[in-house]
Amino acid sequence: MGKLGVIIVAAGKGSRMGTAESKQYLQLGQKPILVHTLQLFQNIHEVNEIILVVGGNDVERCTGYVQSFALSKVTHVLAGGAERQDSVRRGLEALEQDTDWVLVHDGVRPFVSREHVFDCLSKAKEQDAAVLAVPVKDTIKVVDSAKRIQSTPDRRSLWAIQTPQAFRLSLLREAHQRALQDDFMGTDDAMLVERIGTTVHVVEGDYYNIKITTPEDLPWAEWILQNVRGEEQQ
Ligand SMILES: Nc1ccn([C@@H]2O[C@H](COP(=O)(O)OP(=O)(O)OP(=O)(O)O)[C@@H](O)[C@H]2O)c(=O)n1
Numbered sequence: 001m002g003k004l005g006v007i008i009v010a011a012g013k014g015s016r017m018g019t020a021e022s023k024q025y026l027q028l029g030q031k032p033i034l035v036h037t038l039q040l041f042q043n044i045h046e047v048n049e050i051i052l053v054v055g056g057n058d059v060e061r062c063t064g065y066v067q068s069f070a071l072s073k074v075t076h077v078l079a080g081g082a083e084r085q086d087s088v089r090r091g092l093e094a095l096e097q098d099t100d101w102v103l104v105h106d107g108v109r110p111f112v113s114r115e116h117v118f119d120c121l122s123k124a125k126e127q128d129a130a131v132l133a134v135p136v137k138d139t140i141k142v143v144d145s146a147k148r149i150q151s152t153p154d155r156r157s158l159w160a161i162q163t164p165q166a167f168r169l170s171l172l173r174e175a176h177q178r179a180l181q182d183d184f185m186g187t188d189d190a191m192l193v194e195r196i197g198t199t200v201h202v203v204e205g206d207y208y209n210i211k212i213t214t215p216e217d218l219p220w221a222e223w224i225l226q227n228v229r230g231e232e233q234q
């Protein structure tokens, strides 16, 4: 079976949301967005440990959440880094030594379904590395800096990548170490694993697993909470 650790990254500034309060602390229903996400993983029996990575000024507030929402699996509340990748790396350093598998998940994706978390983890246990994703619905163009279309990739090969991303822990640690050595910065963990030559497998998720990013995501998030995922989150 092997021990399972989860890293929740929530140290971003939320600049695209544009609110005074960073988006992970905005209320969704009765609780901050980040608390919904944490409760989801707290309630998965197979999870042994959760590392929560937050902004340097938010460690105290989040330690308070751990107490008040009885998030007993959160063993560390750490300050993150300048980029998401730096925050994940700090989380990796904190995981217990005997951890075998790790899920990395965005603190601002509160609607991943339990079923898809298990699907992703199962695939990683077979193949070492797996991520949730959905097929893109739009036609995607490659556009240059002068806003001229350069090409149109075949949509059948395009997937929008989500989290969680699941890995054998030793593999993800190596991938982060190599990225650090090479001064490589990626926008997700899969990229770091891909570049060291390991295949990452895609597991189909669903379109409700949004990353709350811009203001129009907020009413959509409230709707998903009320109509789709409300029961699961309590
Ligand atoms: N230095 C960073 C940057 C991002 N994140 C986290 O990574 C996740 C996905 O990032 P994104 O949605 O881009 O969040 P922000 O960086 O906060 O948003 P923005 O780019 O609009 O500033 C979020 O949970 C965010 O808090 C992090 O832990 N550390």
Ligand SMILES: C[C@](O)(CO)[C@H](O)COP(=O)(O)O
Residues within 6 Å of the ligand: 084, 106, 160, 161, 162, 163, 187, 188, 189, 211
């Ligand atoms: C990891 C991620 O959520 C997968 O879609 C995404 O890459 C995070 O990117 P961002 O630049 O931090 O929004």
